[in-house]
Amino acid sequence: MQAQWPVWPRGSENGRKVLADTLFSGRWTLSGPWAGRRSNEQEFAAQWAEYNGAAHCVPTANGTSALTIAMEALDVGYGDEVIVPGLTWVASASAVLNLNAVPVLVDIDPATLCIDPAAVESAITPRTKAIVVVHLYCSMADMDAILDIGQRHGIPVIEDSAQAHGARWRGAAAGTLGRIGTFSMQETKLLTAGEGGAAITDDPELFDRMFQLHADGRRQAQQPLAVDQMELVEKSSVMGNNYCLSEFGAGVLIDQLALLEDEHRLREENAQRLTKALDAIPGVSRVQIPDAVTRPTYYHYAVRYDPAAFAGKPLQDVIRALTAELGFPVNRCYPALQAHPLYQPHTKRRYRLGDAHVVAVDPRRFELPNARRAHDEVFTFHHRLLLAGTADIDSVAEAISKVARSAHEIETS
Numbered sequence: 493m494q495a496q497w498p499v500w501p502r503g504s505e506n507g508r509k510v511l512a513d514t515l516f517s518g519r520w521t522l523s524g525p526w527a528g529r530r531s532n533e534q535e536f537a538a539q540w541a542e543y544n545g546a547a548h549c550v551p552t553a554n555g556t557s558a559l560t561i562a563m564e565a566l567d568v569g570y571g572d573e574v575i576v577p578g579l580t581w582v583a584s585a586s587a588v589l590n591l592n593a594v595p596v597l598v599d600i601d602p603a604t605l606c607i608d609p610a611a612v613e614s615a616i617t618p619r620t621k622a623i624v625v626v627h628l629y630c631s632m633a634d635m636d637a638i639l640d641i642g643q644r645h646g647i648p649v650i651e652d653s654a655q656a657h658g659a660r661w662r663g664a665a666a667g668t669l670g671r672i673g674t675f676s677m678q679e680t681k682l683l684t685a686g687e688g689g690a691a692i693t694d695d696p697e698l699f700d701r702m703f704q705l706h707a708d709g710r711r712q713a714q715q716p717l718a719v720d721q722m723e724l725v726e727k728s729s730v731m732g733n734n735y736c737l738s739e740f741g742a743g744v745l746i747d748q749l750a751l752l753e754d755e756h757r758l759r760e761e762n763a764q765r766l767t768k769a770l771d772a773i774p775g776v777s778r779v780q781i782p783d784a785v786t787r788p789t790y791y792h793y794a795v796r797y798d799p800a801a802f803a804g805k806p807l808q809d810v811i812r813a814l815t816a817e818l819g820f821p822v823n824r825c826y827p828a829l830q831a832h833p834l835y836q837p838h839t840k841r842r843y844r845l846g847d848a849h850v851v852a853v854d855p856r857r858f859e860l861p862n863a864r865r866a867h868d869e870v871f872t873f874h875h876r877l878l879l880a881g882t883a884d885i886d887s888v889a890e891a892i893s894k895v896a897r898s899a900h901e902i903e904t905s
């Protein structure tokens with residue numbers, strides 16, 4: 493019998509109360525007038541900064557806008573290059589394009605699927621303005637090596653931690669090792685309000701800039717407010733856009749954050765159980781997590797497969813069989829950005845900023861052999877699978893084993 497897999501996202505009774513409370517609070521956004529109490533947005537900002545051990549947090553409408561204000565705060569713009577891994581969700585690179593800068597795609601470390609520090613170093617030019625690392629799948633980018641490169645070349649590092657809420661590198665939270673860390677709270681992510689995001693930093697000047705960049709240039713009023721007075725004041729040092737999170741989204745995040753540690757613990761226990769079971773099956777292994785990751789989190793649990801153990805069947809066929817066996821969607825890891833169907837800079841007229849720019853943003857100019865190979869060798873499970881009971885977790889390894897044994901029967905697409 494197939495398991496009844498947990499649903500994601502998961503509502504809570506407290507979440508229902510928070511939403512109703514916000515609905516009748518007289519305040520639905522940070523940019524509205526003061527309604528007699530701290531906004532959900534500012535409450536979530538304080539809680540998310542504290543959770544990560546960061547000094548400051550700017551909540552945003554989504555993860556893409558968090559990356560946007562992070563790069564704009566570091567003055568990324570036209571003529572600049574930003575180094576981005578060639579294996580990531582498209583937003584890590586498309587946010588760079590939107591600033592009229594050039595994403596320089598570099599290859600990954602095939603063992604961890606995260607950006608390869610040696611590839612970062614060889615991609616640096618006098619135009620490199622920032623390095624964006626992405627903590628992907630259950631792993632983390634090699635922050636020791638990346639921070640050292642950033643320091644030696646005087647280039648700031650941004651950690652796109654959209655898939656790594658609460659992960660830790662030598663005890664420090666993902667997003668606190670670089671100059672700025674960004675998060676997505678889109679529905680599939682480990683902490684979510686459907687849409688949402690955040691940028692964290694210890695630097696008060698970057699915080700001041702990011703705050704203005706996310707609120708049309710407005711800053712927060714310093715003096716105590718009277719009811720109906722605007723909390724955001726028009727005293728600006730940098731032009732912004734509106735990337736504010738609504739009070740509803742912020743309220744849901746406050747509720748969900750209270751549940752996050754218990755969910756992390758459950759996913760961690762189940763991931764360890766699954767990894768142990770996979771160790772006993774020839775031809776499959778969990779993607780490597782470096783020892784420096786003192787606390788992994790599991791957005792996508794990633795498994796490397798050896799076709800030889802599956803009668804030489806290609807990954808997409810094995811995945812189809814596995815999905816049918818489990819009644820749970822199994823996915824390939826991302827295509828390399830160079831070949832990603834959603835990464836098509838040439839289709840957007842706003843990126844045609846001259847012949848040299850058009851050539852520079854063409855992803856086909858990059859060689860990303862490790863990222864390309866990963867798409868044929870790695871399959872993933874969304875983290876809601878890891879919220880299941882132990883018997884269902886055991887059924888995952890059994891299903892993989894069964895598909896391997898009967899692989900010669902899988903039809904090739």
Ligand SMILES: *Cc1c(COP(=O)(O)O)cnc(C)c1O
Nearest residue numbers: 554555556581583584654676678
């Ligand atoms: C989800 C995600 C983003 C973008 O976040 P949105 O909230 O969808 O804008 C950026 N980077 C990575 C690695 C992501 O997984």
